[in-house]
Structures are given as C-alpha cells and as structure tokens.
Amino acid sequence: ETGVTQTPRHLVMGMTNKKSLKCEQHLGHNAMYWYKQSAKKPLELMFVYNFKEQTENNSVPSRFSPECPNSSHLFLHLHTLQPEDSALYLCASSQHSSNYGYTFGSGTRLTVV
C-alpha cells in the first residue's frame, strides 16, 4: 500500500455522466499531480498543484476539472467525457522543489462507454 491513495480503482461511466476521482496523500508532500496513461503511450501530465495552487494545466480539455482543497487531497471532476478519455488516471505527490520522492497512487482505470 503506497502513501498515495486513489479511489475508485475502477470506474465505468457513460458519456453524459458526472463523476469524480479522488486522491489523498499521507506523506506530508506539498505538490500533487494528475497523469493520464493511455495504452501504448507515455504518461501525460495533466495538472500540477503546488501548495494547493494550480501551477500547470497541460492543455487539458475543460471536461476534466481538477480541485485541490488542501495539500493532502486532489480531485478530478469528470463530465461529458468521450470514449477516447478511457485510460488509467494516476495521481502523484512530491515535495515541492525536490526532484526525488515522487510517489504514485495505484490509479483509477476509467472506461467511458
């Protein structure tokens, strides 16, 4: 079990649904990330939060909406997704300004039908 917990582990949703992915870290880190991993593609960074502030949005469509209420919790709100959004969504955390200690959660495997 890692220090970064993601729920749910699996999610199937229709294109008109609204759902949220949750990430929680117990490591005292102050930076959190959302990554997307599609089949046969490199992990793609989606969003970066440092000290609860969004510092990077990697041209992600607005149907993905992140929320970071505090430095331990990160959400990804999903609405009107497309089948091509089906992927593994990984949350990670780290200590800001450190190149070490990135810890990933186990991910949410999302299927959009």
Place this chain on the structure above:
Amino acid sequence: RKEVEQDPGPFNVPEGATVAFNCTYSNSASQSFFWYRQDCRKEPKLLMSVYSSGNEDGRFTAQLNRASQYISLLIRDSKLSDSATYLCVVIYNQGGKLIFGQGTELSVKP
C-alpha cells in the same frame, strides 16, 4: 521529436540473460534522470536515479552521457520477477515535472 525516446519493445529474454535499455532525451538543459518500473496494471515505481558518474544497485547499472543526451539501464542475471515495463524519466529543472518515455516492455522467460 519526442522529449524522451526509448528503445521499442518488447524484449523477450531467458532467465540469466543480460539486457540493456537505451533512452535519449531532447532537452540539453535536463537536470535529473531516473528509471521507473511499472508492472502490468500497476503504478510506476522508482527503480533508481541516474548519475553522471554511473551508478549500480545490485544487478542494475545505470549510465548517463550528457554529451550524447543518452541514458542506459543494464540488468544482469535477469530474473522472472524483472518482467515489467521500464520507463525512462527526465526532469528539466529543480522541482520540475517528470517527463516520461513511452516505456520498454521486458519479458523474462524460464
């Protein structure tokens, strides 16, 4: 050109074999380098950092060539449990984001 490029896979090797993975990166200002391991349907986990002087951790040896913008990972005496996807990762600046290669799949057979 991709920011981080890795050898195409999969690599299928017998137990006990030595296998080498290569990786190139495009940004000459890159500061930090890592190899991550990702098991099937699991999250990536840090395998080892890569230092300019080269470093070794048991059966694993990592090398960095800044002039050629090239990183390598050597696995000696392969075990069945080494079967996984190996991800080359680069960070451009202190505290920056991880940039991942597409990964190279390794399958070690009995």
